[in-house]
Every structure is written in structure tokens, then in C-alpha cells.
Amino acid sequence: MNTENKLGKKIKELRKSMGLTQEKLAELANIDAKHLSKIENGVHAPTYKTLKSLSEILNFNLQDIDNKAQTVSVITQSPLYGKVLKILNSAKSEKELQNYYDILKLASRLMNK
Numbered sequence: 153m154n155t156e157n158k159l160g161k162k163i164k165e166l167r168k169s170m171g172l173t174q175e176k177l178a179e180l181a182n183i184d185a186k187h188l189s190k191i192e193n194g195v196h197a198p199t200y201k202t203l204k205s206l207s208e209i210l211n212f213n214l215q216d217i218d219n220k221a222q223t224v225s226v227i228t229q230s231p232l233y234g235k236v237l238k239i240l241n242s243a244k245s246e247k248e249l250q251n252y253y254d255i256l257k258l259a260s261r262l263m264n265k
Contacts, residue, residue: 157194164192166210181205200240
């Protein structure tokens with residue numbers, strides 16, 4: 153998926169620096185360890201919810217993602233992702249975030265038909 157895989161490498165680096173195994177980080181992020189492995193290896197890109205969860209556990213800032221291509225290049229591959237990230241980050245509550253997320257998922261499905 154991503155030949156440079158900067159996102160996966162960054163997640164792996166942060167995970168190891170905190171002394172976490174893939175299994176423990178996956179458990180904390182409420183995702184499958186195999187999925188985390190695929191994210192770290194650049195096979196899968198995380199959803200916003202997964203990325204948000206990982207950012208909270210590993211203590212990296214989502215605000216920087218769309219501005220620092222050298223840190224997380226997979227995010228900048230889609231020109232819409234930065235806009236989507238700004239919308240999701242503007243949510244004032246968990247309910248508002250879920251509403252934005254649901255609307256964006258629906259829009260994505262409609263655009264891909």
C-alpha cells in the first residue's frame with residue numbers, strides 16, 4: 153500500500169519506545185493484533201478511530217498529521233484526507249465526532265460507487 157510506510161514505522165517506533173508489544177497495544181486500542189501488524193507494515197491504513205486511539209495511547213498529535221508529510225506520509229496520499237481530518241478534529245464532543253464520522257463514511261461509500 154505505502155512503499156515508504158512512514159506511518160507504520162512511526163507507530164512501531166513509538167510502541168517499542170513505550171515497551172509495548174503489538175498484542176498489548178492492539179488490546180489497548182481495541183483492535184486485532186494482526187490488523188496492527190498490517191498497519192505497522194504498511195499493508196493497511198488505519199481508520200480515523202483507530203488512528204485517534206493509537207495517537208492517544210502512543211501520545212502523538214493528530215493535528216500534526218496533515219501538516220507533516222515527513223512524519224506520516226500515508227495520510228497525505230489522499231488530497232481529501234487532510235480536509236476530513238480537520239472536520240473530525242473540529243468535533244466538540246464524542247457524539248459530534250461520531251456524527252461526522254458516520255457522515256464521512258456514507259459520503260465515501262457514495263463517492264466510490
